[in-house]
Amino acid sequence: MKYLGNVVNAFKVLSGTYLKEGMTVLDATCGNGNDSLYLKKLIGTRGVLYAVDIQEDAISATRRLFEEHGFVEDEALKLVLGSHDDLSFLEISDRLLDLAVYNLGFLPKGNKQITTEYDTTLKSLEQVLNYLKSGGLVFVLCYVGHDSGKLEAEHLGRFLTTLDQKFFDVARFEFVNQKNDPPLMWIVEKK
Template sequence: MLQTALRFSHTLLKEVTQEGNIVVDATMGNGNDTAFLAELVGSTGYVYAFDVQEQALINTEKKLTELGLRDQVGLFKQGHETIDVTVPKETSLTAAIFNLGYLPKSDKEIITKPDTTKKALDALLPRLSPKGRIVIVVYYGHIGGEAELTLVQEFCQQLPQEDYSVLTYQFINQKNNPPILFCIEKK
């Protein structure tokens, strides 16, 4: 069966991430991706996880502690637009994940935004290691979602093919705006 965008995002991350790697979860939410990445990098790796909502940090901390994965994760109550000043310039990142949109069953007013998403992407690219991947899953059915989808699409399309491979993954016959996945891989 074809993988959902969410499942495919994990497949793409798993293919490149190993024990000891340094990675980023740009939109922590309830910590599902944070926990997945923390498991992949193990106790010798490190996950930078960002969210602007206090509740996201509380939920994620609880999840990580229960799973015994807390030690290898830095939880930052900061927008991902601060990656440039939070992740040292010389850091070599193997992977990063974004789930853009709002946190289900939470305040639908707190959404990711095009300008801050772009800032985060601009900061991640120079830190990405060769063969490293940035996976962006865009939920765009809400107000403001289309603008963010446009930003991500345009950002991805202008990347030079000599330096990056970029793919998009999308179910094109589904109702209710299923998420669209983008993956940027550095050559």
């Protein structure tokens, strides 16, 4: 793995220095399960991972990947088929999550028509910010090389840049010398 080079690596580097065994994490777009597996390895068997995706194919791929790596679905590894704007599966009081990640867009090698959409993503983010522990982080990776990604970036950017500084710090991470609309990433830290 390159140290940086793209936003996914940057997300891994930053979350890798932050996550500890036993923490609780939400992967709001688990896709093929790569990010989920990375996170679960860091939080260990005691740490709780919720992995959500709207597509059955994605949940199956994630399940397969975990099985290949010797993880079983249990109270600490929950794969959820559904849209991330309904977080009722969390079954918890407030301030639970240490970290949430949204790796937006469509399933690589999957149906490009099924992609995250800004209104749903916004609804989800609003809820996640409430569920986040003090000191918790949210990573939002956005692919602006296609039209719906551009629109999503516009709306998410507006929402995130106006979050009250009393409660959140928000950073925007992007590679400024890469050609062809490189993806960008926001990182939110709850105070």
